[in-house]
Amino acid sequence: xxxxxxxxxxxxxxxxxxxxxxxxxxxxxxxxxxxxxxxxxxxxxxxxxxxxxxxxxxxxxxxxxxxxxxxxxxxxxxxxxxxxxxxxxxxxxxxxxxxxxxxxxxxxxxxxxxxxxxxxxxxxxxxxxxxxxxxxxxxxxxxxxxxxxxxxxxxxxxxxxxxxxxxxxxxxxxxxxxxxxxxxxxxxxxxxxxxxxxx
Amino acid sequence: xxxxxxxxxxxxxxxxxxxxxxxxxxxxxxxxxxxxxxxxxxxxxxxxxxxxxxxxxxxxxxxxxxxxxxxxxxxxxxxxxxxxxxxxxxxxxxxxxxxxxxxxxxxxxxxxxxxxxxxxxxxxxxxxxxxxxxxxxxxxxxxxxxxxxxxxxxxxxxxxxxxxxxxxxxxxxxxxxxxxxxxxxxxxxxxxxxxxxxxxxx
Numbered sequence: 001x002x003x004x005x006x007x008x009x010x011x012x013x014x015x016x017x018x019x020x021x022x023x024x025x026x027x028x029x030x031x032x033x034x035x036x037x038x039x040x041x042x043x044x045x046x047x048x049x050x051x052x053x054x055x056x057x058x059x060x061x062x063x064x065x066x067x068x069x070x071x072x073x074x075x076x077x078x079x080x081x082x083x084x085x086x087x088x089x090x091x092x093x094x095x096x097x098x099x100x101x102x103x104x105x106x107x108x109x110x111x112x113x114x115x116x117x118x119x120x121x122x123x124x125x126x127x128x129x130x131x132x133x134x135x136x137x138x139x140x141x142x143x144x145x146x147x148x149x150x151x152x153x154x155x156x157x158x159x160x161x162x163x164x165x166x167x168x169x170x171x172x173x174x175x176x177x178x179x180x181x182x183x184x185x186x187x188x189x190x191x192x193x194x195x196x197x198x199x
Numbered sequence: 200x201x202x203x204x205x206x207x208x209x210x211x212x213x214x215x216x217x218x219x220x221x222x223x224x225x226x227x228x229x230x231x232x233x234x235x236x237x238x239x240x241x242x243x244x245x246x247x248x249x250x251x252x253x254x255x256x257x258x259x260x261x262x263x264x265x266x267x268x269x270x271x272x273x274x275x276x277x278x279x280x281x282x283x284x285x286x287x288x289x290x291x292x293x294x295x296x297x298x299x300x301x302x303x304x305x306x307x308x309x310x311x312x313x314x315x316x317x318x319x320x321x322x323x324x325x326x327x328x329x330x331x332x333x334x335x336x337x338x339x340x341x342x343x344x345x346x347x348x349x350x351x352x353x354x355x356x357x358x359x360x361x362x363x364x365x366x367x368x369x370x371x372x373x374x375x376x377x378x379x380x381x382x383x384x385x386x387x388x389x390x391x392x393x394x395x396x397x398x399x400x401x
Contacts, residue, residue, distance in 0.1 A: 073351065093348065096341035102348060125333070129326040136322075136333040143340040144293030150347070151290070151299055154270050 006040050011063045011114050018061065018086055022141065023134045030128040037124065038114035043107045050105040055098075056091040057118045065111025066175055070183070071103045079183040081149075082108075082172055090118065092142065108176060158187045162195045206237050209260050209311055216258075216283055220338070221331040231321055231328055235311040240304040247288050247302035255312045256287045262308025263372055267380070268300040276381040278346075279305075279369045285335065287315070305373065355384045359392045 012035040019031060038061070043049055050056050052071060060067075062085055069081040069089065080103060083089040091101035095118050125135040152161060162185060166173065172181070173196075182192040210232040217223065223231070235258065240246055246264065247253045257264075264280040277300060280286045290298040292315060322329040349358055359382060363370055370378070379389040 071351070092340070093344045096337055097345060102352065126330070129329060132326055132329045132333060133323065136329060136336060139333065139336050139340060140293045143289070143336065143343065146340075146343070146347075147290050148294050148296065151268075154268075155299060 006042075006063075006112065008040055011040060011112070012036070012038065014063055014086065015061050015114055018088075019134055023130075023137050025130065026134055027128065027130040030124075030130050033128075034121075034124045034131055035114075037120050038116045041113050041115050043111045043113070045107055045110050047107045047111075048104060049107065049111075050091055050101060050103070052102050052104050053100050054091075054094075055100055056094050058115050059088060059090040059095075059118050059121055061088050061114045062086065063112045063114060065113070066108040066172075067111060068106050068108050068176070068180055069103050070106070070180075077183065079180045082169065082176060082180075082184065084169075084172065084175075088138075088142075108180075153186055158185065158191055159195060161185050161187075162192070162199070166199065204237055204239075204309065206311075209237065209309075210235060212260060212283070213258050213311055217331060220334045221327060223325075223327045223331060227321075227325045227327055230325075231318075231331075234317040234321065235313045238310045238312045240308045240310070242304055242307050244304050245301060246304060246308075247298070247300075249299055249301060250297040251288055251291070253288045254292070254315045256285060256315055256318060258311045259284050259286070260309040260311060262310075263305040263369065264308060265303050265305045265373070265377060266300055267303070267377075274377075274380060276377045278381070279366065279373060279377075281369055281372075285339070289339070305377075350383065355382065355388055356392060358382045359384075359389070359396070363396065 015035050015038060016031055019026060019035075040063075041060075043065070049060070049067065062083055064085055067083040067089060068079055069083065070077045070079045072078075081089070089105065091103070091105075093099065093103075094101035121135070125132040152164065156164065165181070165185060178192055179189055182189045185192065187195075213235065214228060214232060217228070217231075238257070240262070246257070249268075259280055259282050261282055264286055265276055266278045266280070266286070267274045267276045269275070286302060288298050288302075290296065290300065318328075318332065322332050349361060353361065362378065362382060375389055375393075376386050379386045382389065384392070
């Protein structure tokens with residue numbers, strides 16, 4: 001893989017802003033020390049970052065690009081999440097349970113990330129109180145997002161789920177193949193086309 | 200008969216459980232435990248209704264709580280919480296959106312309860328309490344992820360096996376229809392699984 005031409009300070013600033021939006025009261029010196037632990041990595045379009053069945057303890061922050069998370073059930077790919085700029089991802093299931101992860105993480109575009117081992121992240125949580133707080137808020141936010149997704153599938157109609165997706169991820173309509181969006185919304189591609197025409 | 204509740208005894212129960220998660224200095228632990236007060240719920244009472252402003256962390260001393268939601272006219276049980284478990288209106292707490300589910304006492308239930316705000320205050324005061332909070336959230340998130348995994352990849356048979364293995368304490372205290380909806384199977388299927396399991400034992 002070619003070495004990415006990046007300005008790492010720019011990457012770290014973007015990550016700092018992400019953490020500050022989550023917990024504004026974070027101590028800046030401590031945050032600076034934390035983001036220095038992150039290193040840059042680059043993945044080409046259509047590259048698998050993590051495979052189902054593998055263990056992973058790495059936490060990623062997307063600086064630029066797009067990642068699709070999916071699992072395979074009965075030979076069908078089910079798309080669970082799209083992770084774009086200013087979002088984090090990790091094999092949380094693997095990290096928290098010690099079991100191999102069950103999802104695949106694949107780039108849909110050339111993707112530039114910052115990454116760090118969860119154990120390193122945790123050592124900074126232990127070192128600084130304000131980072132420990134941020135760590136808890138981070139996990140609460142991801143727990144909440146997962147619960148919300150579970151309930152959205154149960155309680156919203158296909159129409160409502162589509163509207164919500166457009167509201168939150170307008171840009172993804174042009175960046176993601178429609179079959180993945182249909183799978184994410186739990187609808188057929190025909191239904192998706194009908195919804196797109198209607199809206 | 201009136202039961203005398205010894206809150207110090209109950210706080211000790213909570214102290215013992217917390218010791219598994221974190222090593223907290225005694226004076227911080229005492230301060231933490233002091234924000235918990237006794238709450239009693241009679242069987243069938245609703246502890247947290249949908250769209251609730253309830254903002255407390257509960258620790259169950261005795262009793263049993265069922266968490267469920269209604270979908271397409273049916274009640275779906277998402278979880279049971281028994282003695283020595285925590286529960287909270289996690290959905291609202293973590294998403295800031297109105298919750299959809301009910302928390303209901305399936306038996307007379309005694310809890311220790313604390314305002315989440317007072318716990319947040321202690322978390323910002325003491326690093327160790329903040330650490331404890333993260334560890335508890337991580338543990339509960341892991342449980343949520345595992346149950347999500349089981350729903351996705353295990354058969355009804357396997358889900359039943361996991362349930363009787365891990366939730367034996369709950370199994371005989373809960374009406375079977377709630378277990379069936381929790382496992383995502385019809386009550387008839389659950390009866391068949393139970394019969395199969397019992398014949399294996401013989």
